[in-house]
Ligand SMILES: Nc1ncnc2c1ncn2[C@@H]1O[C@H](COP(=O)(O)OP(=O)(O)OP(=O)(O)O)[C@@H](O)[C@H]1O
């Protein structure tokens with residue numbers, strides 16, 4: 001089982017879109033895949049038409065009193081399941097703080113799923129918090145959607161500082177370009193420059209595309225209704241890079 | 249995607265229409281386009297997957313070509329792999345993975361053969377909740393079946409299956425209640441393969457190499473003998489096509505076992521057939537034994553090859569490759585020679601004559617003098633006599649006994665084993681099974697002792713043959729020498745284990761069991777035991 005966190009300190013950069021689309025591709029490739037919607041807003045759950053609600057509430061689950069297993073919902077797609085969001089996740093920091101090993105609690109909760117799933121994608125809320133630290137400690141790979149702007153570069157630097165400062169070394173960092181707009185000069189410039197500073201940058205950029213926005217209308221992963229659109233193909237390439245990174 | 253598959257039986261196509269109407273008046277349904285699916289179900293000739301609770305299903309539809317290993321309990325898939333070409337016949341043709349791991353245990357060396365073919369027209373329905381999310385999948389299947397690859401399709405049970413979506417049990421229960429209570433459908437708990445076989449007039453497990461007679465104690469011995477021989481002849485004939493086509497090594501093996509049992513039954517069930525008949529057929533069946541022997545020998549080497557190779561240190565293992573090539577090519581040659589003989593008029597006449605003899609009414613004048621005696625009496629006597637023989641021969645063996653004495657003992661043990669197996673249904677199961685088990689363990693040991701030596705000498709013969717046939721690398725001969733050495737060492741080990749195995753057989757309580765089951769009062773007196 002490999003855990004992939006999709007994370008950025010900033011909001012609205014394409015985390016949920018990436019988590020949902022990559023998970024779909026992973027399931028299509030035959031991996032038994034789970035998406036854990038950790039964001040109380042429940043955007044990922046919405047894309048799968050699943051109610052953002054955990055039976056019995058999030059607190060019991062985070063404390064380890066309910067097996068994740070019983071709370072999982074099947075999506076409309078083969079090999080692809082979802083652990084829904086819950087409104088109580090907005091207090092997840094506090095809940096995690098109450099446990100014995102606050103920074104490794106999410107990992108501990110996911111371990112029993114290792115026989116059942118090959119890949120778990122974590123769709124994370126923005127900001128740095130105890131939740132995000134849990135994600136850094138649990139994940140094998142951290143995918144960081146990064147809009148090609150100078151500001152985004154700064155936030156990625158911040159993340160790197162945090163990870164180094166907290167000695168989070170076991171997670172493979174995989175920043176990638178998100179919402180690339182080739183008409184914008186700054187985007188093209190960053191596309192050139194950023195990999196020089198951060199060689200871990202993945203090669204495939206996800207273009208800015210209305211097809212991605214249409215996911216909200218279809219309430220489904222892009223691959224299920226427009227697999228051959230430019231953005232659809234870009235996610236497919238990105239997924240290959242992710243798998244190669246997990247293997248290497 | 250786990251859980252029990254709810255499955256119901258449907259009537260004809262009209263009732264499918266009615267069901268669709270009923271369902272859509274009650275539930276919010278999405279439909280998927282009708283698709284046709286072809287299933288080809290595989291198992292070994294002796295139903296090893298079925299016995300292990302599995303069915304192997306080659307599925308072809310518009311979504312592709314897959315091989316699905318399913319549970320027998322509810323048809324749910326254990327493992328699925330994508331297929332490029334045909335279904336691989338042997339486990340070693342599968343790439344490493346869960347599929348191979350699952351089937352390798354039960355199948356061992358047996359080939360997967362197509363058993364029955366199903367054509368389905370499948371209508372997929374999705375039960376949707378208020379968010380238009382699929383919460384239960386329904387699958388309506390109009391099925392037809394035929395024997396794999398030939399003949400016309402026969403009508404087969406139509407089905408509706410409910411495929412659960414994880415986390416939505418509530419809806420699943422709703423629909424299943426609706427189908428059983430409101431629509432009045434009947435649960436159908438049979439696996440796909442059984443339903444398909446039923447459609448073509450077959451049942452699973454209709455072949456087994458195991459002896460499983462259901463004898464009555466008072467049936468005349470002559471009649472029982474005919475029954476046993478007829479069953480053995482059936483087994484022989486069932487294994488013929490697979491042997492001729494060399495589908496796997498076990499057809500020939502089972503065929504040879506049937507021959508050996510036949511010859512043993514001819515000798516052991518004494519006085520039921522005219523002596524001339526017994527002598528004639530013993531000899532004629534011995535001919536089949538001899539024409540099939542060389543192929544079986546080579547099969548045994550090929551089956552054990554990996555095991556042999558693994559006994560050598562790794563750097564010498566590849567030196568055995570030429571031996572493998574030699575075995576493969578000679579097996580082919582022997583197999584072809586054997587098939588020619590198995591197709592000869594001589595062979596056919598033998599089977600025909602034998603069946604003719606077995607099916608003619610016994611003429612009391614010509615039959616042997618035991619043929620009218622109740623089988624229980626005849627069996628008891630034979631078993632007890634043979635048991636005494638085994639005991640006697642075994643007790644005479646000491647650490648310096650000649651190999652021949654052990655070989656003789658093995659022969660007697662085999663006789664006893666066949667007798668116990670032929671007649672086991674005449675005795676309480678819990679009494680007879682332990683006797684067979686102990687005997688089998690002794691026989692395994694004696695078999696090792698003899699066969700390992702035979703194999704060692706045979707390997708030397710191969711080495712000479714290889715040299716004669718052309719250039720053999722010296723390294724290959726050396727590696728074969730190591731194998732010979734290893735075999736002889738194991739043979740010596742087997743000799744050391746013998747005493748312990750025989751002690752189990754000669755154990756007081758074990759002997760007492762034989763006495764209790766098979767000794768007459770007279771025997772008991774002779775034994776000095778209280779009657
Ligand atoms: N490549 C893209 N092209 C165009 N629109 C996109 C693209 N990726 C995401 N969007 C849109 O941008 C919005 C935010 O995307 P998304 O929800 O994936 O980001 P997020 O990082 O998960 O946000 P949040 O921090 O709120 O969870 C959504 O409306 C989405 O449809």
Ligand SMILES: [Mg+2]
Nearest residue numbers: 015016039043
């Ligand atoms: Mg999001």
